[in-house]
Amino acid sequence: MTREWLLTDAPQTRRQARLGALYQGWLTFRANRLAVLGLVILVLLLLIAAFAPWISPQNPFAQDLADRLKPPSAQHWLGTDALGRDILSRLIHGSRVTLFIVGTVALIAPVIGLFIGTVAGFAGGWVDQVLMRVTDIFLAFPKLILALAFVAALGPSIANAVLALAVTSWPAYARLARAETLTIRNADYIAAARLQGAGPLRLLIGHIWPLCVSSLIVRVALDMAGIILSAAGLGFLGLGAQPPTPEWGAMISDGRTYILDFWWVAAMPGMAIFVVSLAFNFLGDGLRDVLDPKGGRE
Amino acid sequence: MKQFPLRAALLATAVCIAPIAHAETPADTLVVAAQIDDIISLDPAQSFEFSGNDVDNNLYDRLVDFDPLDQNAGIKPSLAEGWEVTDGGKTITLTMRDGVKFHSGNPVRAEDAAWSLQRAVKLNKSPAFILNQFGFTPANVDQMITADGNKIILKLDQPYAQSFVLNCLASNVASVVDKETVIANAEGEDFGNAWLSTNDAGSGPYKLATWRPNEAVQFTANDEYWQGAPTMKRVIVRHVQESSAQRLLLEQGDIDVARNLTPTDVEGLAGNDALTVGTEPKGRILYMGLSQKDPILSKPEVVEAMKYLVDYAGMEGSFLKGQWKTHQNFLPEGYLGASEDNPWTYDIEKASQILTDAGITSGTVKTVVRDIREYIDVAQTLQGAMAQVGLTLEIQQMTGAQVLDAYRARQVPIFIGEWGPDYADPNTNASTFAYNPNNADDAKLSQLAWRNSWAVPDDMNKATIAATLEGDTDKRIQMYQDIQQEYREIAPIIPLFQKIEQVGIQKNVKNWTTGGAVSSVFYRQVTKE
Numbered sequence: 001m002t003r004e005w006l007l008t009d010a011p012q013t014r015r016q017a018r019l020g021a022l023y024q025g026w027l028t029f030r031a032n033r034l035a036v037l038g039l040v041i042l043v044l045l046l047l048i049a050a051f052a053p054w055i056s057p058q059n060p061f062a063q064d065l066a067d068r069l070k071p072p073s074a075q076h077w078l079g080t081d082a083l084g085r086d087i088l089s090r091l092i093h094g095s096r097v098t099l100f101i102v103g104t105v106a107l108i109a110p111v112i113g114l115f116i117g118t119v120a121g122f123a124g125g126w127v128d129q130v131l132m133r134v135t136d137i138f139l140a141f142p143k144l145i146l147a148l149a150f151v152a153a154l155g156p157s158i159a160n161a162v163l164a165l166a167v168t169s170w171p172a173y174a175r176l177a178r179a180e181t182l183t184i185r186n187a188d189y190i191a192a193a194r195l196q197g198a199g200p201l202r203l204l205i206g207h208i209w210p211l212c213v214s215s216l217i218v219r220v221a222l223d224m225a226g227i228i229l230s231a232a233g234l235g236f237l238g239l240g241a242q243p244p245t246p247e248w249g250a251m252i253s254d255g256r257t258y259i260l261d262f263w264w265v266a267a268m269p270g271m272a273i274f275v276v277s278l279a280f281n282f283l284g285d286g287l288r289d290v291l292d293p294k295g296g297r298e
Numbered sequence: 299m300k301q302f303p304l305r306a307a308l309l310a311t312a313v314c315i316a317p318i319a320h321a322e323t324p325a326d327t328l329v330v331a332a333q334i335d336d337i338i339s340l341d342p343a344q345s346f347e348f349s350g351n352d353v354d355n356n357l358y359d360r361l362v363d364f365d366p367l368d369q370n371a372g373i374k375p376s377l378a379e380g381w382e383v384t385d386g387g388k389t390i391t392l393t394m395r396d397g398v399k400f401h402s403g404n405p406v407r408a409e410d411a412a413w414s415l416q417r418a419v420k421l422n423k424s425p426a427f428i429l430n431q432f433g434f435t436p437a438n439v440d441q442m443i444t445a446d447g448n449k450i451i452l453k454l455d456q457p458y459a460q461s462f463v464l465n466c467l468a469s470n471v472a473s474v475v476d477k478e479t480v481i482a483n484a485e486g487e488d489f490g491n492a493w494l495s496t497n498d499a500g501s502g503p504y505k506l507a508t509w510r511p512n513e514a515v516q517f518t519a520n521d522e523y524w525q526g527a528p529t530m531k532r533v534i535v536r537h538v539q540e541s542s543a544q545r546l547l548l549e550q551g552d553i554d555v556a557r558n559l560t561p562t563d564v565e566g567l568a569g570n571d572a573l574t575v576g577t578e579p580k581g582r583i584l585y586m587g588l589s590q591k592d593p594i595l596s597k598p599e600v601v602e603a604m605k606y607l608v609d610y611a612g613m614e615g616s617f618l619k620g621q622w623k624t625h626q627n628f629l630p631e632g633y634l635g636a637s638e639d640n641p642w643t644y645d646i647e648k649a650s651q652i653l654t655d656a657g658i659t660s661g662t663v664k665t666v667v668r669d670i671r672e673y674i675d676v677a678q679t680l681q682g683a684m685a686q687v688g689l690t691l692e693i694q695q696m697t698g699a700q701v702l703d704a705y706r707a708r709q710v711p712i713f714i715g716e717w718g719p720d721y722a723d724p725n726t727n728a729s730t731f732a733y734n735p736n737n738a739d740d741a742k743l744s745q746l747a748w749r750n751s752w753a754v755p756d757d758m759n760k761a762t763i764a765a766t767l768e769g770d771t772d773k774r775i776q777m778y779q780d781i782q783q784e785y786r787e788i789a790p791i792i793p794l795f796q797k798i799e800q801v802g803i804q805k806n807v808k809n810w811t812t813g814g815a816v817s818s819v820f821y822r823q824v825t826k827e
Binding site: 061062063065066068082083084155156157238239242243244257258260261 | 542560562609612613615616617669671674675677678679681682685692693694695696
């Protein structure tokens with residue numbers, strides 16, 4: 001598989017064409033330095049999360065009241081928190097929580113959105129009306145407030161925080177998917193497929209979904225940062241992860257009492273949230289360059 | 299979260315308003331910064347909030363009172379110069395002091411004192427139960443409390459301990475108000491409650507100058523005061539919400555006393571030569587209630603082990619520093635019969651041994667904790683210690699209202715929170731920690747023992763009642779010591795810490811007191827050098 005074989009204008013097989021397209025996408029992505037940086041950070045985050053128990057220098061739950069609120073030092077690289085726990089170890093273990101929340105929301109919300117949006121757009125008529133009015137209702141609430149209400153009603157925990165975030169973030173995807181569906185559904189190739197006897201389900205799954213997915217992926221990647229912030233916000237308000245889970249938002253909340261004199265307690269998890277959110281934004285930008293067919297790839 | 303802009307704004311205002319030079323408050327004026335937004339009413343028959351009682355304590359006299367400079371000495375004569383117990387303890391006759399005048403100029407008579415108590419019982423606001431526990435009701439109080447010449451006669455339904463009755467007469471609800479003035483300002487059947495909420499009709503060392511809610515209370519000295527005119531001719535209590543703003547004002551000399559400093563701000567005062575930190579134990583107890591409904595916590599061995607799983611010294615020396623001190627008895631220091639025995643220390647091995655001997659090596663307890671920093675930190679420390687002996691504690695943070703609802707429904711396995719005494723007698727705590735007449739779910743009692751589903755043994759229930767009826771004060775003290783002794787051994791509601799109030803004070807201010815564990819703030823003995 002040489003570069004020429006991948007970049008040829010006249011691919012011999014389907015496989016060659018697909019791989020060629022992927023490679024071209026990668027080239028476009030690679031041209032965006034920041035996007036690559038974002039990708040690197042996220043790969044690192046994945047590795048950290050995967051190997052957390054092995055790389056974290058100390059037990060993230062081990063308390064030492066005599067050693068509390070210590071500034072960064074050789075023993076505690078990022079200092080210790082109010083109960084004398086090693087902040088670095090907590091951040092490393094917290095990456096699992098963050099990835100779990102972000103990953104789960106990113107799996108649930110777009111799927112719900114895609115389903116509702118495409119069904120609404122494809123079916124039209126009263127189905128469209130009903131589904132879109134429901135979407136409107138959800139959109140009418142501020143996202144975080146709605147999530148707060150859900151968590152408050154369900155009881156604070158990570159699972160409920162994920163659920164609340166997923167339930168509140170699907171409407172945007174539904175709108176997007178419906179708009180895409182409306183432009184696609186009267187296309188000639190859909191008509192052709194229909195003439196060949198394809199049923200609505202087959203059209204939806206085989207012909208419409210694949211075309212909506214790319215714009216959804218871009219949107220999801222750009223939304224990731226927002227999801228991280230919302231999750232951290234819930235944690236900050238005590239409605240997400242419960243102690244002693246080292247969730248980053250909850251860690252900031254723990255540190256805010258000491259923010260004037262012991263800045264590192266809140267600043268370190270803040271930095272972590274900042275870096276990861278930024279990485280997701282960079283990645284999202286890069287993915288848009290690659291996946292958005294209407295983008296400026298002249 | 300919402301505190302930050304407010305804090306910033308306050309800091310900014312404080313910085314702008316404060317003069318650059320070090321200003322000093324006038325020599326005959328005491329300026330205090332405090333959070334006084336809890337004041338609802340200044341009527342002593344209604345006020346049941348810390349700040350409201352702080353105000354009333356200086357506007358009114360009571361029949362008996364604590365000495366501001368020595369609260370541990372117990373009850374002293376005040377408007378009553380003496381008392382006598384007759385009828386086997388069921389009647390107390392107090393003799394009024396001669397020549398004391400109200401702020402209005404009216405003389406203080408036994409009639410006023412009797413009417414004040416009757417009024418509090420009849421108004422029946424939140425603090426009225428302190429008097430009603432002696433058998434007074436709005437219907438019978440006119441017969442039970444009577445004035446005769448310069449004597450006021452209290453008829454009780456039981457031969458209550460003299461110290462119990464007197465301690466309750468020293469509480470704010472028993473303040474003596476000026477009958478003629480109050481009646482002149484009464485509206486309908488309100489006994490002057492509306493008027494007295496914002497005005498004063500007392501005989502105390504200070505008169506109320508103004509009260510502007512959430513802003514300030516101003517006092518002027520009562521120069522005719524029967525115990526001598528106060529040195530501070532004016533006292534101004536300013537409402538300052540934020541600790542950092544209070545600290546800034548104190549450092550600039552704009553105030554003499556800052557009452558709500560966080561530990562961090564108290565530490566920040568350490569290097570300042572002009573300032574000092576005053577420390578007084580208060581009545582509040584931080585305790586851990588182990589619900590006896592929980593299958594694990596109801597085992598006596600677990601209760602015993604839990605006492606060794608609390609890092610008392612560690613917490614007292616770290617995040618509770620200066621705010622709480624280790625105290626393992628339900629009667630706070632400063633109370634009649636209080637015990638200073640603190641037998642438990644943090645000892646994982648001992649706890650582990652107790653549990654292993656009982657065959658308990660694992661278990662999970664799920665509990666809810668109010669989302670207050672200190673409680674969460676205490677809970678997490680406990681969680682860490684429990685994990686070391688194989689017990690898993692799952693914590694869920696909730697708002698105060700949610701936790702309280704669950705607690706009232708007996709659904710909190712491990713409750714971590716505070717209890718504040720209602721009046722200055724040991725019965726206020728004994729009757730809630732060590733008394734539970736009916737442990738049934740549908741009894742819906744307010745006792746802490748009930749809320750933790752603890753069926754208090756019969757002998758302890760009886761001892762608690764008996765202690766309210768013991769006429770001999772020394773014997774009564776011994777009875778409370780004995781109850782606490784037994785309580786320490788068996789009770790699953792474990793007192794951990796006693797509150798300490800730290801105030802920042804200018805060095806030249808002397809004799810400041812917040813009233814200790816038993817009373818409210820006194821201003822009359824304060825002087826400046």
